[in-house]
Amino acid sequence: MLASLLHRWRWLGAWTLANLLLAWLISLRYLPYMAPEGAEQWGYLLLVFLGHIGLLVWLGALPLLLLAPLLRASWLWLVTTLWAGLLQLVLLLDTFVYAQYRFHLSGFILDLLVNAGGDVFSFSWLAWALAIGGVLVMLALQGALGLWLKRRPLSRPVLPALALGLLALLGVHGWHAWADAHYDRDITGMTRHVPLFYPATAKRLFVKRGWVDPQAVRDRVELEAAQGKAHDLAYPSAPLSCSSAAASHNLLLVVLDSVRHDLLTPEVMPNLSRYANRPGWYRAAEHFSGGNSTKAGVFSLFYGLPVTYWDAFTGGQTPPVLMEKLEAADYRFQVLSSATLVSPAFDRNVFAGLEDVSLTPAQGEPWERDRKITDDWLAWMEASAESPDAAPFFGFLFYDAVHGYSHPPDFPRFTPYWEQINHMALGPDFDPEPYWNRYRTAARYVDAQLGRVLDDLERRGRLDDTAVVITSDHGESFNEHGRNYWGHGSNYTPEQVQVPLVMHLPGRPGGVLEGRTQHADIAPTLLEELLGCEAAPERYTLGRSLLAPGAPRDWLLSGSYMGYGILLPEYQIDVHPTGAFEAYDYRMNELEEVRPAPEVSREVLQALSRFYR
Numbered sequence: 001m002l003a004s005l006l007h008r009w010r011w012l013g014a015w016t017l018a019n020l021l022l023a024w025l026i027s028l029r030y031l032p033y034m035a036p037e038g039a040e041q042w043g044y045l046l047l048v049f050l051g052h053i054g055l056l057v058w059l060g061a062l063p064l065l066l067l068a069p070l071l072r073a074s075w076l077w078l079v080t081t082l083w084a085g086l087l088q089l090v091l092l093l094d095t096f097v098y099a100q101y102r103f104h105l106s107g108f109i110l111d112l113l114v115n116a117g118g119d120v121f122s123f124s125w126l127a128w129a130l131a132i133g134g135v136l137v138m139l140a141l142q143g144a145l146g147l148w149l150k151r152r153p154l155s156r157p158v159l160p161a162l163a164l165g166l167l168a169l170l171g172v173h174g175w176h177a178w179a180d181a182h183y184d185r186d187i188t189g190m191t192r193h194v195p196l197f198y199p200a201t202a203k204r205l206f207v208k209r210g211w212v213d214p215q216a217v218r219d220r221v222e223l224e225a226a227q228g229k230a231h232d233l234a235y236p237s238a239p240l241s242c243s244s245a246a247a248s249h250n251l252l253l254v255v256l257d258s259v260r261h262d263l264l265t266p267e268v269m270p271n272l273s274r275y276a277n278r279p280g281w282y283r284a285a286e287h288f289s290g291g292n293s294t295k296a297g298v299f300s301l302f303y304g305l306p307v308t309y310w311d312a313f314t315g316g317q318t319p320p321v322l323m324e325k326l327e328a329a330d331y332r333f334q335v336l337s338s339a340t341l342v343s344p345a346f347d348r349n350v351f352a353g354l355e356d357v358s359l360t361p362a363q364g365e366p367w368e369r370d371r372k373i374t375d376d377w378l379a380w381m382e383a384s385a386e387s388p389d390a391a392p393f394f395g396f397l398f399y400d401a402v403h404g405y406s407h408p409p410d411f412p413r414f415t416p417y418w419e420q421i422n423h424m425a426l427g428p429d430f431d432p433e434p435y436w437n438r439y440r441t442a443a444r445y446v447d448a449q450l451g452r453v454l455d456d457l458e459r460r461g462r463l464d465d466t467a468v469v470i471t472s473d474h475g476e477s478f479n480e481h482g483r484n485y486w487g488h489g490s491n492y493t494p495e496q497v498q499v500p501l502v503m504h505l506p507g508r509p510g511g512v513l514e515g516r517t518q519h520a521d522i523a524p525t526l527l528e529e530l531l532g533c534e535a536a537p538e539r540y541t542l543g544r545s546l547l548a549p550g551a552p553r554d555w556l557l558s559g560s561y562m563g564y565g566i567l568l569p570e571y572q573i574d575v576h577p578t579g580a581f582e583a584y585d586y587r588m589n590e591l592e593e594v595r596p597a598p599e600v601s602r603e604v605l606q607a608l609s610r611f612y613r
Contacts, residue, residue: 008068013158014149016061019084023057024049029095033193044187051168052197060087077146085142094195102612104195106579173200181212189315204343214342214359233312235611236321236540243532249506250466252395257403260475263443264500271451276502281510284501288556289474290519292496293489295344296559297473302350304520304541307559308608314345317352321540322523325531332393334380338369338400366404374449378456399446405438407445414440426486432478472499483588492565492572493586497558505529513546518556521546542607555600
């Protein structure tokens, strides 16, 4: 019995090694998109193949190794033939999907292929013939391979190959973490082309340990060369024509971390509410962030694109069109953030190429950091007043106290109030009111800092020549629907993705922006209104100017830390990084058998791939 089981395991081990070679052969189809050059990139790619692709193959073999004691040899051969053939076919299919769309196969795409293939994808009779032929050839190959190895299982190479794969896996993740911390885009730019590859990053740890000085590294990198276009991006898809004569207004962009839409009330945020309702100021009736996390929300704000593009833009250190055009118009930059710009790596995408960006955040509690960046901003404005003829400025303020539920000890509080936050106490039956009041208290404190900034602009008369945009990266949940959702990053309900938008454009009348608006609309609005850019927005964004008339939107895209959501009027499609997906209404009730219309699915796929070459 034991001898028979060991023979089966040796046989499966040999079959796994043979499939590893086959997986490597199929994965060579990704090479044209990686375009490795030089020994360093080829060495890294070798570790990717040995470690990561090897890991995928061994994980695929694991169920078979566990089934070996339970099945007769003939049944084990049949199951292994079908299983190994299926996995290799999925890998092969992924290479074709990636060639077409520049993103990898997911459960959402597979569902579209099965249930709406003809309405979303175009398949010729030749494509169908090749697909059916490929399935038959793969199954025949796997069956013949199993029978051949059954007679002569190769046991000796299995354990050394597995050990080599594990060492390579550790090596490739360590290498990527170090390359990421040192702005080595030759390495980091390759990773997104590999399926199911989420390489390690440890910049924050390296900085904490003193192993990396991010400011010194950034200063040492040739930023002008680093901000060249990534070879696999078509962004913008065509050049923009902008008027340098129009670039005379300043721009202040303020992001309030974790502020959801219903905090914009005179009770919680009196200063922002006061300005939002004044003539000359716009406020959005229903505005959505491009994410339920800081990474996705800020990325979508600057680029006007979903966070699915994050790896491509970050790996290539390609800045947004908005920042490029501001630089080209000789704007002065003052970037002040209460939170780090290193993780998420906004220093490598949004602010790539800006020489005067400090990567060292203010010190202290979140409320102290918020007060510090406000003080620094007011001091910079005071110094700027001494040079009235200086070039226009771009100011960026990122406030973090609401995210940290933080405010000074003596600041007036909403009550009842949660004195000591203990996230372990949160649950379906937890009373959210004290927690909610602490959140609102932090928002009122940030509003006080924001009031200092806006009142200073008004006192100096700078609102006549300064555009102001105030919004948030994402919202926050407090178990509104009884599903035990707290915080953010977990779903796409209005509590997590609907945020305030208050905007002032000099010379414009202001008013309420009706309909569903999104972060992707902000960049085209500023490019057209401030910089006189006339190019069609679809050249660089999924949005449109907030002041341009347009039909109601059938769908919006919003991202999370790794996955993304499709926001339709009545429900959301939550696509996880694993490829799995679910449909929910906006009270987080799961909806069975609900799918977006084929034309919506087709438009979403085009949006996710539009700016890849």
